[in-house]
Amino acid sequence: MIPQLETAVFGQQPGFNIGGPPIKDTIGDTNVPMIHNLSVHDTAKQKLDSHSRVKWETDQENAFFVANxxxxxxxxxxxxxxxxxxxxxxxxxxxxxxxxxxxxxxxxxxxxxxxxxxxxxxxxxxxxxxxxxxxxxxxxxxxxxxxxxxxxxxxxxxxxxxxxxxxxxxxxxxxxxxxxxxxxxxxxxxxxxxxxxxxxxxxxxxxxxxxxxxxxxxxxxxxxxxxxxxxxxxxxxxxxxxxxxxxxxxxxxxxxxxxxxxxxxxxxxxxxxxxxxxxxxxxxxxxxxxxxxxxxxxxxxxxASAFTLCTHIIGRRTVMKGSEDPSYMYYVNDGMYGAFNCILFDHQVVVPHVLSKNGRYVYGQKLNETEYECSIWGPTCDSIDCLNKSTRLPLLEEGDWLYYENMGAYTICAASQFNGFQKSKVIYTNTSC
Ligand SMILES: Cc1ncc(COP(=O)(O)O)c(C=O)c1O
Missing domain, CATH: 3.20.20.10 (Alanine racemase)
Structure with missing residues (x-):
């Protein structure tokens, strides 16, 4: 935990208890960001959980960063x-x-x-x-x-x-x-x-x-x-x-x-x-x-290591290959024109992990499921907008979430809003280890 964080730097800010009310990203009615005191995965989980608990909002499935x-x-x-x-x-x-x-x-x-x-x-x-x-x-x-x-x-x-x-x-x-x-x-x-x-x-x-x-x-x-x-x-x-x-x-x-x-x-x-x-x-x-x-x-x-990006699977295409297993194209809601510009400008190789599958939260877990060949694409209409050309993941559906670690350097700073896609917002936490 950062000793000065709560007082000297940011003033007194409430933490957040697991199982409490829907996660809030700002304090009261202000734009002052809230700093949570949960692990990165609990912060992301609270954020996802809050989607079903708050009344439906148009932006609730947007990709987001957890900054530790x-x-x-x-x-x-x-x-x-x-x-x-x-x-x-x-x-x-x-x-x-x-x-x-x-x-x-x-x-x-x-x-x-x-x-x-x-x-x-x-x-x-x-x-x-x-x-x-x-x-x-x-x-x-x-x-x-x-x-x-x-x-x-x-x-x-x-x-x-x-x-x-x-x-x-x-x-x-x-x-x-x-x-x-x-x-x-x-x-x-x-x-x-x-x-x-x-x-x-x-x-x-x-x-x-x-x-x-x-x-x-x-x-x-x-x-x-x-x-x-x-x-x-x-x-x-x-x-x-x-x-x-x-x-x-x-x-x-x-x-x-x-x-x-x-x-x-x-x-x-x-x-x-x-x-x-x-x-x-x-x-x-x-x-x-x-x-x-x-x-x-x-x-x-x-x-770099302080920021984790959570993206929502907004679509899936099944690619049939004769008698072989099909492969899948997943479309997520941040991409090469957004935070993943780091692939192009910063030569980064980004690695997807499953955050939630069918409503089950699986951060950090090795899923005991068959993995399928797949590619992952950003949300824009440009075909350069590909995050992973070839990887393997369990079978996922629209509505599941992926996360990418080590996304703090040369990502948000060069993101654009091409095609009208917003830059992913940041939720803050402060862990002690
Ligand atoms: C002049 C200068 N200093 C520092 C940096 C930061 O480099 P790094 O992120 O590799 O530490 C850069 C990056 O482009 C730079 O141009």
Whole structure:
């Protein structure tokens, strides 16, 4: 359970007792979200149960997220225990959910923002400008003017044109040179777009010197969804060489920003946060003296595992295959144009589980039933809207529910309302384990 959650962050909020009245997602007549104190599966169950108990409403079968704020909190504790020297700045782009942002702000986490709106959201929560890094190497001029007014001084760059732009608008900005690293082992290779190759660093630093700009350090991003912890060590080594180059040119660097790329959910026999921390922590300590401030920009790490998406089966098509067992096409009410855009944009592989079948609630249970070949499709009229091309599930009917875990990163933030389908709403809970 998050100690500060009920009082400091969100005020006193009622919990919810199993077997009580229909679940409510907001407090009283307000729009203030209610934070339940049930497990994720009991929160989802209460939500489904409430459908039969309340009077029929048009939206009652809509897909919904259960967000477990306790999980976000535990990720923070884990971070502090394994990487105590590195100050996390949550990459709010990964999930700008207001409750998650408030929680992290209350825990003293900083923020990595990429646009005026993100910076505004963070400042509006009362976060001091010094806890924000504007980590977008190519910024709209008017946004630089905005951050100059707001005293958000830290910002990244990776090209000389950006330096000239910043000189004109915010000459006292605290600049962080984003360098290119090896992102070949990552799902999203951000180096295609950003990061100064090491051979350009000398020119960039000399340009900054000529312009009398205040470059304070180095940042990098090993790529989002990184599968190789050694990429972090290699990047830290590159950053060290840039620190040395800068020193030789008369700069005094004080900041190292190790970016994002930390895993959101541990992969069995694959990457885990523990493995990254075991490589990154010692690499930083070995190459950077304690007076260097070290920050990071984790996004996925904080939110991926905290969000579970529950979808309603709105239709089924049986596909006959001669004398073989038929296969089935299931249609659910969130899709590729909604939260599942992560399949396209974030290279995620999403795994369906049965939440309820024929009114029976089976979260987490292995059903002892024959499984059939099937595909799962979103609700829009586009055939790209396919969530699982081929999987196996017990025979399901319209009205049953599926759930997908690890749906907190790069999902809701990029969802559209194409075809008039609403974005799935979020119900909050706060579990202690
Ligand atoms: C500059 C920057 N920092 C941090 C992140 C967050 O990365 P991740 O979610 O992999 O931690 C991103 C993601 O695109 C990014 O572009």
């Amino acid at each position: 704020l306790g999980e976000v909190y535990r990720q923070h504790i884990r971070w502090n225990s394994l990487l105590p020297r590195i100050e996390p700045h949550f990459a709010i782009k990964s999930n700008p959910d207001p409750m998650v942002a408030k929680l992290l702000a209350s825990l003293g986490v900083g923020f990595d923002c990429a646009s005026k709106a993100e910076i505004q959201q963070v400042l509006d929560m009362g976060v001091e400008p010094s806890r924000i890094i504007y980590a977008n190497p190519c910024k709209q001029a008017s946004y630089i003017r905005y951050v100059a007014q707001q005293n958000v001084a830290k910002m990244t760059f990776d090209n000389a044109e950006e330096l000239h732009k910043i000189k004109m608008i915010y000459p006292n900005a605290e600049l962080v040179l984003r360098i290119l690293t090896d992102d070949s082992k990552s799902d999203c290779q951000l180096g295609l777009k950003f990061g100064a190759p090491l051979e350009t660093v000398d020119h960039l630093l000399r340009t900054a010197k000529e312009l009398s700009l205040n470059v304070i350090g180095v940042s990098f991003h090993v790529g989002s969804g990184c599968h190789d912890e050694n990429a972090f060590a290699d990047a830290v080594l590159r950053a060290r060489t840039v620190f040395d180059q800068a020193e030789a040119l008369g700069f005094h660097f004080t900041l190292l920003d190790v970016g994002g790329g930390f895993p959101g959910a541990d992969i069995k026999d694959g990457i885990t946060f523990e493995k990254v921390a075991a490589v990154l922590g010692p690499a930083v300590d070995e190459l950077f003296s304690p007076d260097i401030r070290v920050i990071a920009e984790p996004g996925r790490y904080y939110v």
